[in-house]
Amino acid sequence: MSNSRDERLALAALLEETGPEAATLCTGWLTGDLAAHLVLRERRPDAAAGVMGGPIAPYTARVQRHYLRKYTFDELVALFRNGPPRLSPFALPGADEQANTVEYFVHHEDVRRAQPDWQPRAIIDGLSDALWRRVKGAKFFLRKSPVGVELARDDGDNRTGPYRVTVKNATPTVTVIGTPAELTMWAMGRTSAAHVRFDGTGEAVAALKAWRS
Structure with a gap:
């Protein structure tokens, strides 16, 4: 199994454990917002470009809010765990490992380290x-x-x-x-x-x- 897949599954499990209203290190985001971001990033490349800010950032925020209304938290986590759809750029061979290893590691730690009792984990x-x-x-x-x-x-x-x-x-x-x-x-x-x-x-x-x- 790849590093990105390992981190994806671990992050999905942690999101399920914490629920949609836990803190994260992402300013202004709870775990529900983070789950919507993760799904948007893989399924809406037209909106994902605004994640880093810039002129389309308001559009990205609207799409993210749409995902929060359209899906329950459990559904968002399941979509994320199952991986990108077949036509997503992230479904190309090798793209998940190359593009998502850092992304999922950081967001995994965003949830872990925002909790009051977090402890360092062993990194393979x-x-x-x-x-x-x-x-x-x-x-x-x-x-x-x-x-x-x-x-x-x-x-x-x-x-x-x-x-x-x-x-x-x-x-x-x-x-x-x-x-x-x-x-x-x-x-x-x-x-x-x-x-x-x-x-x-x-x-x-x-x-x-x-x-x-």
């Missing part, structure tokens, strides 16, 4: 490696950082291969250190819930934290 090596391979995508989210940003992998083992990635090339530079899972959460804006540490001048670190808060 395959998922950690997949998240690390995709960490370069943080360049988009960190392109406006006031300082240079380097991400450094530290998960307590002796892995070979690159363990640092520059995602914003500028001076001064701050190195953000953590496991691939925590670096992913930090890079995706979940800064208050990400367990990372920083290496750099005090002024540069303060500037990055202030910008990313």
